[in-house]
Amino acid sequence: FAYLLALSQRLHQQSSLTGVPQPKLQSQTDFQQQVSHYLKQEKGQNNAISSLGRTAPFGLRSIVDWSIPPDRVYERIPSWKFLSLDLPNPELQQKLREQIVIVTSGGYVDAEDNFSVPWAINYWRNSHNSREQSKEDYPKVITGGEAQAYKVYRLLSQHQVALIPDLWMIILAAFLAKGTTLILLKQKPRQQQQCTAILVGTTAAYGIISLQIYISALVAIPWLLPSATFWIYILLAIRQ
Numbered sequence: 677f678a679y680l681l682a683l684s685q686r687l688h689q690q691s692s693l694t695g696v697p698q699p700k701l702q703s704q705t706d707f708q709q710q711v712s713h714y715l716k717q718e719k720g721q722n723n724a725i726s727s728l729g730r731t732a733p734f735g736l737r738s739i740v741d742w743s744i745p746p747d748r749v750y751e752r753i754p755s756w757k758f759l760s761l762d763l764p765n766p767e768l769q770q771k772l773r774e775q776i777v778i779v780t781s782g783g784y785v786d787a788e789d790n791f792s793v794p795w796a797i798n799y800w801r802n803s804h805n806s807r808e809q810s811k812e813d814y815p816k817v818i819t820g821g822e823a824q825a826y827k828v829y830r831l832l833s834q835h836q837v838a839l840i841p842d843l844w845m846i847i848l849a850a851f852l853a854k855g856t857t858l859i860l861l862k863q864k865p866r867q868q869q870q871c872t873a874i875l876v877g878t879t880a881a882y883g884i885i886s887l888q889i890y891i892s893a894l895v896a897i898p899w900l901l902p903s904a905t906f907w908i909y910i911l912l913a914i915r916q
Contacts, residue, residue, distance in 0.1 A: 678827035680708055681776050685832065736838040740826045742796040750825035754782060776828055780821025789820030842898045849902035853909030860913055868914060875910060879903050
């Protein structure tokens with residue numbers, strides 16, 4: 677759904693393209709079929725498709741980056757406020773044409789597309805508390821519409837966060853731990869304590885480096901499970 681919205685937006689932004697399909701309530705044909713049919717016939721649409729940056733490098737899974745402030749991704753407008761707008765206003769109509777509008781549930785308790793709020797979103801909501809809205813103005817959940825807005829933003833801005841699989845790093849941590857334990861077992865107790873202190877610092881440095889890689893290169897490297905695997909091996913070796 678998000679990819680279809682982003683693709684439609686990119687097609688509308690291509691000045692060389694004409695007759696680009698757009699959603700209509702009266703349409704009897706599925707919008708996805710309309711876009712697919714248009715892409716097969718119209719020349720010059722490859723630029724629109726390639727500009728979305730759909731896949732992460734090396735075939736890795738791409739994830740949603742919740743650390744981006746919500747006000748940079750979307751604007752929440754309650755239905756009563758939207759209906760009070762001067763919709764016939766030409767300036768407002770032009771603004772709406774240039775944006776993607778998602779009509780969705782607004783965090784009702786019984787809604788089926790409510791999800792627990794990611795920690796990063798909760799942080800931004802709390803930091804926003806001192807400005808325009810109070811904390812009580814936000815729903816206690818994040819809606820499916822807001823999640824879709826983040827996905828659309830990820831595609832349009834090419835903000836692809838590649839996720840290194842946990843299993844890869846856990847296996848690597850197990851091999852490193854095995855080699856480290858063989859070294860520790862050959863050391864005297866005092867030397868083992870010194871090496872353990874160095875390993876604690878190394879684990880902390882690994883977390884900091886992983887965070888910096890996430891910020892700079894948009895690659896998320898697992899930290900908790902690999903570190904836990906590594907230290908389970910180490911602690912068992914020291915105990916023995």
